[in-house]
Amino acid sequence: MKEYIIMILSFLGALFILSSSIGILRKPDVYLRINITGKASTLGIGLLLLSSGLFFNEVSVGTRITATIIFVFLTISIGGHMLARAAYFTKTPTWEKTKLDELAGHYDYETHELRSEIPRKAPELNNETKN
């Protein structure tokens, strides 16, 4: 009975990893590919590690596997966010069918800060008139 549960869990994990790798090959854009890695592969890795933890059935293995799963769940999303931010700053082209870019104009490209409002060009004109 335990073997069948391990088989089902590991098969589902391998299936999720396979689907996410197909997605990383077929998606048209950097941002969509980063999205793929953050979602499907965490579930696949978690299920595979959970199946191996169920096979050993010890406390020492269980703590190691829980630590790995929590660490993977935390860090994949953070790494994906950092990488997407870097790709946006280097102006990587989006897919040509993308219609809406809500971040356009909100980033300051010199200080790398995110503003909530799009700044106006008026202060620069005032400085020129003072000089």
Place this chain on the structure above:
Amino acid sequence: MSLSEFYYMIIIPMLGISVILVFIRFIKGPSLADRVIALDMLILISIGIIAVYSVVFNQSTFLDIAMLFSLIAFLSTAAYAYYIEQRQRK
């Protein structure tokens, strides 16, 4: 069908095919961020392969290396993201 047979016949070929697909994206990738995310994905799949092999060979020591790989994956992704972002700023 025993557990090791199931792993050898089904799980390891699926993970191998996914490694090949991600490696195609690693070679093709038009921008640097594509290559970095493909590298991240390769390390994650290798964590899964290590978990499978620890069951097949019945040695739980391999899972230490899986934990180490998850650390290395995050460090390399964060370092590459920092490098890509700072390269643009002059």
